[in-house]
Amino acid sequence: MPDDLITVLFLGDVIGKPGRLAAAEYLRETRADFKLINGENMAGGLGITPRVAIEMLEAGLAQFTVDGFDMQAACIETARTGQIPVAGLPRYVTAHVEPVVMEHLRFAVLDVIAQPIPGRYDFLVCRNFLGYFRPEIGRALVGKLLGALDRPGCLLVDAFITRKHPELFEGLPRDAELPFFWPA
Secondary structure: OOOOOOOEEEEOOOOHHHHHHHHHHHHHHOOOOEEEEOOOOOOOOOOOOHHHHHHHHHHOOOOOOEEEEEOOHHHHHHHHHOEEEOOOOOOOOEEEOOHHHHOOEEEEEOOOOOOOOOOOEEEEEEOHHHHHOOHHHHHHHHHHHHHOEEEEEEEEEOHHHHHHOHHHHOOOOEOOOOOEEOOO
8 A cells, every 4th residue: 555545434324332333343443544433323313422432532533523612701611621510419519521522622602692603513402592582583593503504414402492482493394303403
């Protein structure tokens, strides 16, 4: 093989534990220069959990990034520590994010109402923040979030919001059972 040749291993949609086991075997055995996987379904079709991310990192996957945004600088600074308070438990109880996962996380302060969403994304997760706005602002924010998706991208919205404000999502393509939405 010539010295200037670059080898790439790309594993298509890795789904659940059987997919992770097969992917881990390929990742360990290959000598490819770049190892890429489509991993949004690695946790049984429900995204990527920290445990699943660590499994894949230990198997040799080195390239994934998660961007976290909040308009409150204090929230971003807490997230950057990797010590996250657990809601509903005493204040001294925290979740610890492993350093091997923290290397793939980026956090930034962003006022999503006033500022553009930086970058393009394959997958966006929107927890409960849409519930704090008047419906017309919420609808504009949904449009802004969908506009930041690459195709085929997906927006996951907290089911609480889809029940509280179904009008924000009228007419949008979506999964029949889960709160996943796609650009029209």
